[in-house]
Amino acid sequence: MTDRRTGAKAGLSRERVLDGALEYLDTYGLPALSMRKLGTHLGVEAMSLYRHVPNKGALLDGLVDRVMQLAFTGLQDPPAGAWVPWMRQFAHGLRAALRAHPGVLPLAATRPVNSPDALLMSERWLAAMRAAGLPLGMAMDVINVIATFTIGHTLAEVGQTPGHEGTEPDLDQHADELDPAQFPNLTEIITTRAGLDFDTRFTSAVDILLDGYAALSRPGAVS
Numbered sequence: 001m002t003d004r005r006t007g008a009k010a011g012l013s014r015e016r017v018l019d020g021a022l023e024y025l026d027t028y029g030l031p032a033l034s035m036r037k038l039g040t041h042l043g044v045e046a047m048s049l050y051r052h053v054p055n056k057g058a059l060l061d062g063l064v065d066r067v068m069q070l071a072f073t074g075l076q077d078p079p080a081g082a083w084v085p086w087m088r089q090f091a092h093g094l095r096a097a098l099r100a101h102p103g104v105l106p107l108a109a110t111r112p113v114n115s116p117d118a119l120l121m122s123e124r125w126l127a128a129m130r131a132a133g134l135p136l137g138m139a140m141d142v143i144n145v146i147a148t149f150t151i152g153h154t155l156a157e158v159g160q161t162p163g164h165e166g167t168e169p170d171l172d173q174h175a176d177e178l179d180p181a182q183f184p185n186l187t188e189i190i191t192t193r194a195g196l197d198f199d200t201r202f203t204s205a206v207d208i209l210l211d212g213y214a215a216l217s218r219p220g221a222v223s
Contacts, residue, residue, distance in 0.1 A: 012042065012049075014052040014062070017059070018053075019066070020041055021059060021062075024037065025063070025104060034056070035050075038059075060107050062115065064107050064108050064118070065113065065118045067094070071093040077128040077131070081132060081133050084214050087143075098151065099157070102158045105154060108151045109151050109152070133217070134217055138213065142210075142213050146209065146210070149205065149206070157198045
Protein backbone atom coordinates (compact mmCIF):
# COMPACT_ATOMS: atom_id res chain seq x y z
CA MET A 1 0.00 0.00 0.00
CA THR A 2 1.01 3.59 -0.48
CA ASP A 3 2.41 5.53 2.48
CA ARG A 4 -0.01 8.47 2.35
CA ARG A 5 2.40 10.64 4.32
CA THR A 6 5.37 10.31 1.96
CA GLY A 7 4.01 8.72 -1.20
CA ALA A 8 7.09 6.48 -1.17
CA LYS A 9 5.43 3.32 -2.45
CA ALA A 10 3.52 5.27 -5.05
CA GLY A 11 6.82 6.18 -6.68
CA LEU A 12 6.01 9.84 -6.18
CA SER A 13 8.34 12.21 -8.02
CA ARG A 14 8.17 15.74 -9.37
CA GLU A 15 7.27 14.37 -12.80
CA ARG A 16 4.53 12.16 -11.33
CA VAL A 17 3.14 15.08 -9.32
CA LEU A 18 3.00 17.29 -12.42
CA ASP A 19 1.50 14.55 -14.58
CA GLY A 20 -1.08 13.92 -11.87
CA ALA A 21 -1.89 17.63 -11.81
CA LEU A 22 -2.33 17.58 -15.60
CA GLU A 23 -4.72 14.64 -15.24
CA TYR A 24 -6.63 16.53 -12.55
CA LEU A 25 -6.90 19.68 -14.68
CA ASP A 26 -8.10 17.65 -17.66
CA THR A 27 -10.95 16.27 -15.53
CA TYR A 28 -11.89 19.06 -13.13
CA GLY A 29 -10.39 22.31 -14.47
CA LEU A 30 -8.00 24.85 -13.01
CA PRO A 31 -10.32 26.48 -10.43
CA ALA A 32 -10.78 23.11 -8.66
CA LEU A 33 -7.06 22.44 -8.28
CA SER A 34 -5.62 22.47 -4.76
CA MET A 35 -2.75 20.67 -3.08
CA ARG A 36 -5.21 18.73 -0.95
CA LYS A 37 -7.31 17.60 -3.90
CA LEU A 38 -4.21 16.73 -5.91
CA GLY A 39 -2.90 14.64 -3.02
CA THR A 40 -6.20 12.76 -2.90
CA HIS A 41 -6.05 12.25 -6.66
CA LEU A 42 -2.56 10.75 -6.33
CA GLY A 43 -3.44 8.72 -3.22
CA VAL A 44 -1.07 10.57 -0.87
CA GLU A 45 -1.28 13.22 1.83
CA ALA A 46 -1.00 16.77 0.51
CA MET A 47 2.09 17.37 2.67
CA SER A 48 4.02 14.76 0.70
CA LEU A 49 3.61 16.88 -2.44
CA TYR A 50 5.70 19.67 -0.92
CA ARG A 51 8.79 17.47 -1.17
CA HIS A 52 8.52 17.87 -4.95
CA VAL A 53 6.81 21.28 -5.39
CA PRO A 54 7.37 23.76 -2.53
CA ASN A 55 4.05 25.60 -2.93
CA LYS A 56 1.07 25.95 -5.23
CA GLY A 57 2.78 28.67 -7.25
CA ALA A 58 5.63 26.28 -8.00
CA LEU A 59 3.06 23.65 -8.98
CA LEU A 60 1.44 26.03 -11.46
CA ASP A 61 4.83 27.00 -12.90
CA GLY A 62 5.71 23.32 -13.11
CA LEU A 63 2.60 22.58 -15.13
CA VAL A 64 3.71 25.08 -17.77
CA ASP A 65 7.18 23.53 -17.73
CA ARG A 66 5.73 20.05 -18.14
CA VAL A 67 3.71 21.02 -21.20
CA MET A 68 6.81 22.63 -22.72
CA GLN A 69 8.74 19.42 -22.06
CA LEU A 70 6.00 17.42 -23.77
CA ALA A 71 6.26 19.76 -26.77
CA PHE A 72 9.97 18.96 -27.07
CA THR A 73 9.60 15.19 -26.65
CA GLY A 74 11.60 13.49 -29.38
CA LEU A 75 12.80 16.79 -30.84
CA GLN A 76 16.55 16.81 -31.33
CA ASP A 77 18.65 19.99 -31.49
CA PRO A 78 18.63 21.47 -35.01
CA PRO A 79 21.61 20.97 -37.31
CA ALA A 80 23.42 24.04 -38.59
CA GLY A 81 21.17 26.23 -40.69
CA ALA A 82 18.04 24.11 -40.00
CA TRP A 83 16.38 26.10 -37.24
CA VAL A 84 13.24 26.84 -39.27
CA PRO A 85 11.97 23.23 -39.48
CA TRP A 86 13.03 22.76 -35.83
CA MET A 87 10.92 25.71 -34.70
CA ARG A 88 8.06 24.53 -36.90
CA GLN A 89 8.14 21.15 -35.15
CA PHE A 90 8.23 22.89 -31.77
CA ALA A 91 5.20 25.04 -32.64
CA HIS A 92 3.13 22.05 -33.72
CA GLY A 93 4.34 20.01 -30.75
CA LEU A 94 3.39 22.79 -28.33
CA ARG A 95 -0.03 23.18 -29.90
CA ALA A 96 -0.62 19.41 -29.63
CA ALA A 97 0.44 19.40 -25.97
CA LEU A 98 -1.81 22.36 -25.14
CA ARG A 99 -4.76 20.85 -27.00
CA ALA A 100 -4.25 17.65 -25.03
CA HIS A 101 -4.20 19.63 -21.75
CA PRO A 102 -6.31 22.76 -22.35
CA GLY A 103 -6.62 23.41 -18.62
CA VAL A 104 -3.00 24.60 -18.70
CA LEU A 105 -3.72 27.30 -21.30
CA PRO A 106 -4.58 30.07 -18.79
CA LEU A 107 -1.31 29.31 -16.99
CA ALA A 108 0.76 29.22 -20.17
CA ALA A 109 -0.71 32.58 -21.18
CA THR A 110 -0.02 34.31 -17.85
CA ARG A 111 2.96 32.65 -16.14
CA PRO A 112 6.43 33.26 -17.64
CA VAL A 113 8.57 30.18 -18.12
CA ASN A 114 11.17 30.99 -15.43
CA SER A 115 11.42 28.06 -13.01
CA PRO A 116 14.87 26.44 -12.57
CA ASP A 117 13.93 23.63 -14.97
CA ALA A 118 12.50 26.10 -17.45
CA LEU A 119 15.62 28.27 -17.36
CA LEU A 120 17.76 25.24 -18.22
CA MET A 121 15.35 24.42 -21.05
CA SER A 122 15.48 28.01 -22.33
CA GLU A 123 19.28 27.97 -22.25
CA ARG A 124 19.25 24.81 -24.34
CA TRP A 125 16.87 26.37 -26.87
CA LEU A 126 18.98 29.50 -27.22
CA ALA A 127 22.21 27.54 -27.58
CA ALA A 128 20.65 25.33 -30.25
CA MET A 129 19.30 28.31 -32.19
CA ARG A 130 22.64 30.13 -32.07
CA ALA A 131 24.46 26.99 -33.16
CA ALA A 132 22.02 26.77 -36.07
CA GLY A 133 23.04 30.25 -37.19
CA LEU A 134 20.80 32.83 -35.50
CA PRO A 135 22.07 35.84 -33.53
CA LEU A 136 21.18 35.65 -29.84
CA GLY A 137 18.62 38.49 -29.86
CA MET A 138 16.80 37.10 -32.88
CA ALA A 139 16.83 33.60 -31.39
CA MET A 140 15.10 34.95 -28.29
CA ASP A 141 12.60 36.84 -30.44
CA VAL A 142 11.77 33.80 -32.57
CA ILE A 143 11.21 31.54 -29.56
CA ASN A 144 9.03 34.11 -27.80
CA VAL A 145 6.99 34.99 -30.88
CA ILE A 146 6.35 31.37 -31.87
CA ALA A 147 5.51 30.31 -28.30
CA THR A 148 3.26 33.33 -27.70
CA PHE A 149 1.44 32.91 -31.00
CA THR A 150 0.95 29.19 -30.42
CA ILE A 151 -0.42 29.72 -26.91
CA GLY A 152 -2.73 32.52 -28.05
CA HIS A 153 -3.99 30.63 -31.09
CA THR A 154 -4.65 27.48 -29.07
CA LEU A 155 -6.33 29.51 -26.33
CA ALA A 156 -8.72 30.93 -28.93
CA GLU A 157 -9.19 27.46 -30.41
CA VAL A 158 -9.91 25.29 -27.34
CA GLY A 159 -9.50 27.52 -24.28
CA GLN A 160 -12.25 27.75 -21.69
CA THR A 161 -13.14 30.46 -19.17
CA PRO A 162 -11.89 29.26 -15.74
CA GLY A 163 -14.87 28.62 -13.51
CA HIS A 164 -17.31 29.07 -16.41
CA GLU A 165 -16.25 26.25 -18.71
CA GLY A 166 -18.68 25.48 -21.52
CA THR A 167 -20.18 28.98 -21.68
CA GLU A 168 -17.87 30.30 -24.38
CA PRO A 169 -19.76 31.94 -27.31
CA ASP A 170 -19.45 30.56 -30.83
CA LEU A 171 -20.13 32.18 -34.19
CA ASP A 172 -22.41 29.31 -35.18
CA GLN A 173 -24.72 30.20 -32.31
CA HIS A 174 -25.69 33.31 -34.27
CA ALA A 175 -26.33 31.50 -37.57
CA ASP A 176 -30.10 31.90 -37.38
CA GLU A 177 -29.88 35.50 -36.19
CA LEU A 178 -27.81 36.96 -39.01
CA ASP A 179 -29.59 38.74 -41.85
CA PRO A 180 -27.66 37.82 -45.04
CA ALA A 181 -28.39 41.28 -46.46
CA GLN A 182 -26.72 42.94 -43.49
CA PHE A 183 -24.04 40.33 -42.85
CA PRO A 184 -23.27 38.73 -46.23
CA ASN A 185 -19.66 37.88 -45.39
CA LEU A 186 -20.34 36.36 -41.99
CA THR A 187 -23.27 34.40 -43.40
CA GLU A 188 -21.05 33.03 -46.17
CA ILE A 189 -18.36 32.06 -43.64
CA ILE A 190 -20.88 30.14 -41.52
CA THR A 191 -22.20 28.38 -44.63
CA THR A 192 -18.91 27.59 -46.38
CA ARG A 193 -16.61 27.38 -43.30
CA ALA A 194 -14.13 29.59 -45.18
CA GLY A 195 -11.44 30.81 -42.80
CA LEU A 196 -12.60 28.59 -39.92
CA ASP A 197 -10.07 25.77 -40.33
CA PHE A 198 -7.80 26.12 -37.29
CA ASP A 199 -5.24 23.62 -38.63
CA THR A 200 -4.76 25.46 -41.91
CA ARG A 201 -4.67 28.85 -40.23
CA PHE A 202 -2.12 27.77 -37.66
CA THR A 203 0.16 26.06 -40.17
CA SER A 204 0.10 29.03 -42.55
CA ALA A 205 0.72 31.60 -39.82
CA VAL A 206 3.67 29.69 -38.34
CA ASP A 207 5.23 29.31 -41.78
CA ILE A 208 4.77 33.04 -42.49
CA LEU A 209 6.36 34.03 -39.17
CA LEU A 210 9.31 31.68 -39.62
CA ASP A 211 9.84 32.66 -43.27
CA GLY A 212 9.91 36.30 -42.19
CA TYR A 213 12.53 35.73 -39.51
CA ALA A 214 14.54 33.53 -41.88
CA ALA A 215 14.62 36.39 -44.39
CA LEU A 216 15.77 38.83 -41.70
CA SER A 217 18.54 36.48 -40.61
CA ARG A 218 20.15 36.30 -44.03
CA PRO A 219 23.37 38.30 -44.53
CA GLY A 220 22.64 41.78 -45.84
CA ALA A 221 18.98 41.73 -44.82
CA VAL A 222 17.57 45.09 -43.76
CA SER A 223 15.65 44.94 -40.47
